[in-house]
Amino acid sequence: MNTLRNANMPNPLLPISIRDLRLTRSDRPVLGGVNLKIDDPGITVIMGPNGAGKTLLLRCLHGLITPDQGFIKLGSLAVADSRDEQAMVFQHPVLLRRTVLQNLAFAAPEIAKTAPERLIQALESVNLANRADQPARMLSGGEQQRLSLARALLSEPALLLLDEATANLDPASVLLIESLVKAQSLQGTKVILVSHDQSQARRLADEIVFMSNGKVAEQSPADQFFTTPQTPAAKAYLAGEILF
Numbered sequence: 001m002n003t004l005r006n007a008n009m010p011n012p013l014l015p016i017s018i019r020d021l022r023l024t025r026s027d028r029p030v031l032g033g034v035n036l037k038i039d040d041p042g043i044t045v046i047m048g049p050n051g052a053g054k055t056l057l058l059r060c061l062h063g064l065i066t067p068d069q070g071f072i073k074l075g076s077l078a079v080a081d082s083r084d085e086q087a088m089v090f091q092h093p094v095l096l097r098r099t100v101l102q103n104l105a106f107a108a109p110e111i112a113k114t115a116p117e118r119l120i121q122a123l124e125s126v127n128l129a130n131r132a133d134q135p136a137r138m139l140s141g142g143e144q145q146r147l148s149l150a151r152a153l154l155s156e157p158a159l160l161l162l163d164e165a166t167a168n169l170d171p172a173s174v175l176l177i178e179s180l181v182k183a184q185s186l187q188g189t190k191v192i193l194v195s196h197d198q199s200q201a202r203r204l205a206d207e208i209v210f211m212s213n214g215k216v217a218e219q220s221p222a223d224q225f226f227t228t229p230q231t232p233a234a235k236a237y238l239a240g241e242i243l244f
């Protein structure tokens with residue numbers, strides 16, 4: 001496969017700076033002043049209890065939600081100017097009523113025109129080459145998620161966002177997706193992934209961002225987070241206690 005990106009190229013969307021991000025929904029502050037700086041390439045895993053604001057933060061980063069207040073900069077770019085360099089994989093795949101192959105071609109018309117073999121290679125990488133001509137929406141949940149990832153990786157984005165993308169998948173699909181995500185990160189794509197799966201976070205994360213109550217409570221190297229979490233909220237979360 002042609003590679004647009006390699007690990008020696010500086011990532012144009014780093015560092016990511018988020019300052020005092022605030023968002024209200026139904027008269028409730030759901031992001032209550034998020035401050036975060038992500039400097040390094042590799043994989044950042046966002047963890048935190050249900051309702052902490054992880055999905056909303058990812059959606060703000062991807063430009064799907066405009067915060068009420070605050071500031072996001074990716075490299076030298078505002079969110080709106082960085083969209084072409086980003087891709088996001090959602091917990092519930094969003095696919096067109098077209099074939100598997102057409103879903104890829106629609107997302108990457110230039111590649112479909114100039115290097116159509118890359119679409120097939122992308123399907124091969126997620127074990128879906130033999131399903132190319134089937135309607136995408138007839139695929140199982142796990143297969144749809146693998147297709148979503150193949151689509152996201154086609155453009156070799158500078159930033160890949162994954163929101164609980166492997167929840168409800170079988171172990172083999174989880175490992176396949178993890179290996180592709182890891183390989184892409186080693187190629188220079190910055191990965192930010194939301195996950196509740198501690199084993200997955202241990203396998204993948206270079207750093208952990210822990211969110212609680214609409215704020216970042218802790219940002220630590222992964223090893224340190226799992227051995228010596230710095231905040232009572234993170235300790236309780238790792239111990240399986242319910243946080244409100």
Ligand SMILES: Nc1ncnc2c1ncn2[C@@H]1O[C@H](COP(=O)(O)OP(=O)(O)OP(=O)(O)O)[C@@H](O)[C@H]1O
Nearest residue numbers: 025026030048049050051052053054055056057196
């Ligand atoms: N459109 C909305 N209207 C009202 N409240 C909302 C809306 N969208 C999100 N929220 C609330 O904002 C809070 C944060 O939501 P978010 O989806 O970011 O949580 P999360 O950390 O991703 O949780 P989970 O781990 O359960 O997926 C939740 O309490 C949620 O109910």
